Amino acid sequence: MIDNQMTARREQVAFPLPQECAIPLVLVVDDDLTLGDLLASYIHDQGYDVCVQTNGADAYHWLRDHHPMIILTDLEMPYMDGWELCERIQQDAVCMGVCPPPIIIMTAQLRVSPLPSAIVKVLHKPFEVSALEELLLTFLPPVVVQHHPRTRARKFRERAG
Numbered sequence: 001m002i003d004n005q006m007t008a009r010r011e012q013v014a015f016p017l018p019q020e021c022a023i024p025l026v027l028v029v030d031d032d033l034t035l036g037d038l039l040a041s042y043i044h045d046q047g048y049d050v051c052v053q054t055n056g057a058d059a060y061h062w063l064r065d066h067h068p069m070i071i072l073t074d075l076e077m078p079y080m081d082g083w084e085l086c087e088r089i090q091q092d093a094v095c096m097g098v099c100p101p102p103i104i105i106m107t108a109q110l111r112v113s114p115l116p117s118a119i120v121k122v123l124h125k126p127f128e129v130s131a132l133e134e135l136l137l138t139f140l141p142p143v144v145v146q147h148h149p150r151t152r153a154r155k156f157r158e159r160a161g
Contacts, residue, residue, distance in 0.1 A: 029073035047143035056080030
């Protein structure tokens with residue numbers, strides 16, 4: 001049932017990429033800098049652009065000017081937690097009459113409910129890389145990796161000044 005929901009959700013949120021943005025963008029939101037960097041490195045190695053934010057407030061501010069195709073967020077963070085971030089993204093999407101990007105929650109909590117409609121999957125920490133890879137393949141278009149897998153030219157971290 002989850003697989004059918006994810007497939008339907010992907011079809012619903014099939015955003016066309018602007019011509020100048022040929023590489024899909026992924027937003028990772030986690031206050032654990034090590035995990036954020038590991039996720040960004042892995043996602044970048046798969047050929048996607050990545051931005052890492054360390055809390056929901058910075059991520060929400062960043063979203064004003066950027067449009068990721070998928071968001072991976074922790075739930076427990078300072079300043080604005082993942083729940084509030086998801087709620088604000090959902091409210092903004094409703095106000096603008098658009099579908100929000102799919103949101104994947106990363107959490108160590110065993111029970112997570114109820115889920116807002118923008119949340120398409122919960123990854124329970126610690127999770128296997130194969131689970132993340134499956135989600136990337138489900139929600140993002142395939143890309144051709146044009147760089148050496150160990151380079152980080154497209155990975156970037158933005159922090160509030």
